[in-house]
Amino acid sequence: MSFPWAKQYEPKQPLMRWLDEKLPVPRLVYNAVGAGYPVPRNLNYFWNFGVLAGAALGIQIITGIVLAMHYAANGGVAFGSVESIMRDVNAGWFLRYAHANGASMFLLVVYIHIARGLYYGSYKAPREMVWLLGVVIFLLMMATAFMGYVLPWGQMSFWGAQVITGFFSAIPLVGESIRIWLLGGYAPDNAALNRFFSLHYLLPFVTAGVIILHIWALHIPGSNNPTGVDVKGKQDTVPFHPYYTAKDAVGLGVFLLIFATLIFFSPNLLGHPDNYIEANPLSTPAHIVPEWYFLPFYAILKSFTADFILPAKLWGVLAMFGSILLLFFLPWLDTSPVRSSNYRPKYRGFLIVLLVDVLLLGYVGGAEANARNVILGQLASAYYFLHFLVILPLVSSSERPRALPNSITEAVLTKHGGTSPAQTALAN
Amino acid sequence: MATVEDQLPPGEDPALLDEEVHDPRRRDFINIAAVSFAGVGAVAIVLPLINQMNPSADVLAQSSTEIDISKIAPGQAIKSSFRKQPLFVRNLTPAEIAAADAVPVNTLRDPQTLEERTKAGKKNWLITLGVCTHLGCVPLGAGEGENKGPFGGYFCPCHGSAYDTAGRIRQGPAPLNLHVPEYAFNSDTVVTVG
Amino acid sequence: MVRIIAILVGAAFTFVLALALWGTVSTAITDPAPETAEHEFHLHPRDAGLSSAGFFGKYDRRQVQRGFQVFKEVCAACHSLKYVSFRDLEEIGYSEAEVKAIANQWVIETPSVNPDTGEAATRKNVASDRFPSPFANEVAARAANNNALPPDLSLIAKARHDGANYVFSLVGKDGYRPQPAELLKKFPETKTPDGLHYNPYFANLNIAMPPPLTTDGQVTYTDGTVATHDQMAKDVAAFLTWTAEPKLEARHAAGFASVVFILIFCFLAWGAYQNVWRDVKH
Numbered sequence: 001m002s003f004p005w006a007k008q009y010e011p012k013q014p015l016m017r018w019l020d021e022k023l024p025v026p027r028l029v030y031n032a033v034g035a036g037y038p039v040p041r042n043l044n045y046f047w048n049f050g051v052l053a054g055a056a057l058g059i060q061i062i063t064g065i066v067l068a069m070h071y072a073a074n075g076g077v078a079f080g081s082v083e084s085i086m087r088d089v090n091a092g093w094f095l096r097y098a099h100a101n102g103a104s105m106f107l108l109v110v111y112i113h114i115a116r117g118l119y120y121g122s123y124k125a126p127r128e129m130v131w132l133l134g135v136v137i138f139l140l141m142m143a144t145a146f147m148g149y150v151l152p153w154g155q156m157s158f159w160g161a162q163v164i165t166g167f168f169s170a171i172p173l174v175g176e177s178i179r180i181w182l183l184g185g186y187a188p189d190n191a192a193l194n195r196f197f198s199l200h201y202l203l204p205f206v207t208a209g210v211i212i213l214h215i216w217a218l219h220i221p222g223s224n225n226p227t228g229v230d231v232k233g234k235q236d237t238v239p240f241h242p243y244y245t246a247k248d249a250v251g252l253g254v255f256l257l258i259f260a261t262l263i264f265f266s267p268n269l270l271g272h273p274d275n276y277i278e279a280n281p282l283s284t285p286a287h288i289v290p291e292w293y294f295l296p297f298y299a300i301l302k303s304f305t306a307d308f309i310l311p312a313k314l315w316g317v318l319a320m321f322g323s324i325l326l327l328f329f330l331p332w333l334d335t336s337p338v339r340s341s342n343y344r345p346k347y348r349g350f351l352i353v354l355l356v357d358v359l360l361l362g363y364v365g366g367a368e369a370n371a372r373n374v375i376l377g378q379l380a381s382a383y384y385f386l387h388f389l390v391i392l393p394l395v396s397s398s399e400r401p402r403a404l405p406n407s408i409t410e411a412v413l414t415k416h417g418g419t420s421p422a423q424t425a426l427a428n
Numbered sequence: 429m430a431t432v433e434d435q436l437p438p439g440e441d442p443a444l445l446d447e448e449v450h451d452p453r454r455r456d457f458i459n460i461a462a463v464s465f466a467g468v469g470a471v472a473i474v475l476p477l478i479n480q481m482n483p484s485a486d487v488l489a490q491s492s493t494e495i496d497i498s499k500i501a502p503g504q505a506i507k508s509s510f511r512k513q514p515l516f517v518r519n520l521t522p523a524e525i526a527a528a529d530a531v532p533v534n535t536l537r538d539p540q541t542l543e544e545r546t547k548a549g550k551k552n553w554l555i556t557l558g559v560c561t562h563l564g565c566v567p568l569g570a571g572e573g574e575n576k577g578p579f580g581g582y583f584c585p586c587h588g589s590a591y592d593t594a595g596r597i598r599q600g601p602a603p604l605n606l607h608v609p610e611y612a613f614n615s616d617t618v619v620t621v622g
Numbered sequence: 623m624v625r626i627i628a629i630l631v632g633a634a635f636t637f638v639l640a641l642a643l644w645g646t647v648s649t650a651i652t653d654p655a656p657e658t659a660e661h662e663f664h665l666h667p668r669d670a671g672l673s674s675a676g677f678f679g680k681y682d683r684r685q686v687q688r689g690f691q692v693f694k695e696v697c698a699a700c701h702s703l704k705y706v707s708f709r710d711l712e713e714i715g716y717s718e719a720e721v722k723a724i725a726n727q728w729v730i731e732t733p734s735v736n737p738d739t740g741e742a743a744t745r746k747n748v749a750s751d752r753f754p755s756p757f758a759n760e761v762a763a764r765a766a767n768n769n770a771l772p773p774d775l776s777l778i779a780k781a782r783h784d785g786a787n788y789v790f791s792l793v794g795k796d797g798y799r800p801q802p803a804e805l806l807k808k809f810p811e812t813k814t815p816d817g818l819h820y821n822p823y824f825a826n827l828n829i830a831m832p833p834p835l836t837t838d839g840q841v842t843y844t845d846g847t848v849a850t851h852d853q854m855a856k857d858v859a860a861f862l863t864w865t866a867e868p869k870l871e872a873r874h875a876a877g878f879a880s881v882v883f884i885l886i887f888c889f890l891a892w893g894a895y896q897n898v899w900r901d902v903k904h
Binding site: 456469472489490 | 898
């Protein structure tokens with residue numbers, strides 16, 4: 001690829017040479033995730049999460065395909081078909097719990113992956129396209145996760161579908177027509193359930209396609225690293241295989257350990273009890289909440305309670321979608337040439353506040369709407385928008401970054417106790 | 429000031445990045461062990477993915493059917509169902525029994541006597557699956573007025589297999605006699621199949 | 623340009639949020655949310671101490687069988703158990719013959735069709751049948767129960783927060799009780815209406831179900847266990863935990879094996895990682 005010292009694929013066996021001439025798939029893999037991809041040598045464990053997200057998608061697709069062999073997308077039988085998976089299908093309980101908790105693991109890993117990108121400035125030039133495709137993947141995942149949660153046809157499934165399609169009714173004039181078109185009726189029913197099932201099956205494959213583009217776009221500039229400094233030469237990189245395949249295996253082991261603990265020992269920890277009650281269009285649960293991974297956005301939606309030119313409901317929906325869509329503009333909002341927040345003391349502080357802020361939003365999203373929680377949610381929502389839309393552009397043009405290392409290798413050697421000529425020069 | 433590219437990091441030889449030099453056999457054992465372990469795990473996880481396609485517990489549980497045979501007159505047959513497959517229950521007339529017994533067993537493709545295909549003392553009750561042993565069509569002959577074929581038993585319209593009054597294959601492509609499921613007489617009028 | 627628009631958009635959202643915040647704060651001051659009886663008098667469930675709880679939990683089969691007896695003699699009159707089959711009872715220690723007998727003698731029969739006339743009829747249950755519902759449909763169930771619908775109990779232990787303990791507490795000896803005097807004094811308008819029953823473990827404190835377990839010895843256990851009120855409540859909670867999660871024991875066993883296997887893999891992967899990187903500082 002773009003590094004001249006990248007190892008070239010050289011098939012040794014005649015069969016592999018024959019294949020390489022006709023259909024060079026092994027070459028593609030070698031260059032993408034094999035020894036042919038030079039990667040900065042100083043990546044920390046946060047760089048495991050891309051591979052982990054890929055693994056999580058694979059697990060979701062495999063368990064999803066087998067669950068679809070037993071699931072029936074009809075309002076009359078959907079809930080019962082899930083129960084028969086849990087009780088009668090061979091290993092059905094395992095497959096279903098793996099798929100349900102797999103969604104949580106996937107989103108968890110992706111959130112850490114996004115946070116990594118934010119902290120180390122992976123969204124900045126020359127990796128803007130990697131970031132944009134990543135936001136597209138995130139949107140696809142959210143749509144897939146939402147539609148998947150509707151399929152068991154429990155109370156939370158039904159009322160989640162009702163509330164989320166209700167967002168569209170906030171659009172002036174045509175909103176209600178769009179909602180009815182989305183549902184194929186006036187409330188979620190067989191038509192909605194069937195189309196959600198169809199799309200829930202389709203979108204993961206679309207996601208996989210965009211992931212291929214995401215990786216392709218990444219391989220042109222190569223991976224970012226904790227210093228954010230560009231790769232300058234061969235000594236800054238190691239081949240992806242075996243160095244990062246070995247490191248990713250460790251990450252994968254820990255991922256599977258947490259995943260297995262969830263599946264086998266507390267499979268319903270992240271679920272909601274009401275989803276074990278069959279959907280009932282005539283009775284709303286006392287306390288509707290989305291799955292944990294949507295809670296921060298739900299909190300933003302709930303925080304807009306005042307009409308101002310537009311009705312409060314429309315503000316809430318705009319803000320909720322805006323809170324995600326603003327990520328598309330991030331590469332152009334942050335003008336600092338320094339990527340890694342390790343060298344941006346001010347911005348680093350704001351990022352840590354953002355992390356706490358998003359966790360707070362998550363808490364508020366799931367908590368009851370009393371005055372204290374609503375106030376917390378409104379303050380936290382305000383910081384969320386201020387951070388990305390106001391603080392980030394202002395700070396990046398005003399702050400003075402700390403001195404960057406001259407190269408990745410220099411940073412590594414400094415960490416291991418050596419002194420570099422550059423640092424000696426600075427000290428003098 | 430010298431650029432970093434010009435310097436070899438102290439204590440490091442970039443050649444190491446490319447090739448293994450230290451006693452590869454012993455040190456690489458851990459790599460092989462980790463990869464093998466991952467392989468075993470991958471195989472283990474495939475088992476439930478395959479096993480889920482086997483019949484589920486509710487399908488396996490519906491394995492017995494009770495049939496009331498009191499209303500079947502000699503010469504008549506009924507179609508019932510067993511494990512979602514058609515089941516023929518036929519009350520043979522003495523003439524049909526005689527026709528079945530007259531056939532020399534050693535000339536049959538799937539040699540069986542009528543005794544072997546019925547219960548002792550209930551030789552007139554022929555209970556078979558209504559599934560042609562060729563490719564699974566439902567043979568004719570159980571319903572009133574249906575074509576019983578050249579041997580007076582059952583006739584499969586798909587590919588012309590003909591069964592005799594004991595449900596044995598006599599003509600056409602089917603390899604075996606119509607299958608006799610496990611069953612038992614609860615009384616003279618009720619049979620439990622399965 | 624992007625940044626100017628962003629700052630304006632950010633300012634707009636913040637302004638609207640500030641308005642909303644002003645509204646929330648002023649409402650909280652001028653018109654604070656009233657305290658509710660549910661908030662103050664609702665109790666968290668008591669711990670039933672079931673053997674199925676915890677990472678290595680297993681069902682106590684004798685207890686689950688006793689719970690089944692309580693379900694059969696008390697709950698089944700009104701509550702369905704529609705996702706559970708008679709054949710499933712073999713998992714809690716009944717033999718095939720016992721299951722057949724239980725199905726055959728079950729008071730409520732399974733709906734079927736008269737083979738001669740085609741009219742609706744019922745037949746005796748067989749082992750492969752699901753537990754039949756006591757009412758033909760929701761309308762019938764409501765009509766017979768003062769317009770309250772007895773929920774299906776198959777999944778009740780998963781459909782409520784802390785479900786097993788909830789069931790135990792709700793029907794246990796201190797569940798149904800007279801409405802506390804201080805509640806009536808503080809919230810006189812929340813007096814339990816006629817036809818409902820005060821129970822602090824129920825979400826809104828007033829439950830339509832009349833007390834199902836009332837006296838010690840209401841059920842006569844065949845295994846000699848003394849049927850105190852709490853014992854019956856605990857046993858039926860154990861049974862309903864099993865109906866909600868019949869594969870719990872297989873899950874725990876598979877989980878133990880998986881976690882050990884993955885832990886070993888983690889150590890091997892760590893070793894391989896150290897080995898691969900031994901000569902590269904990073």
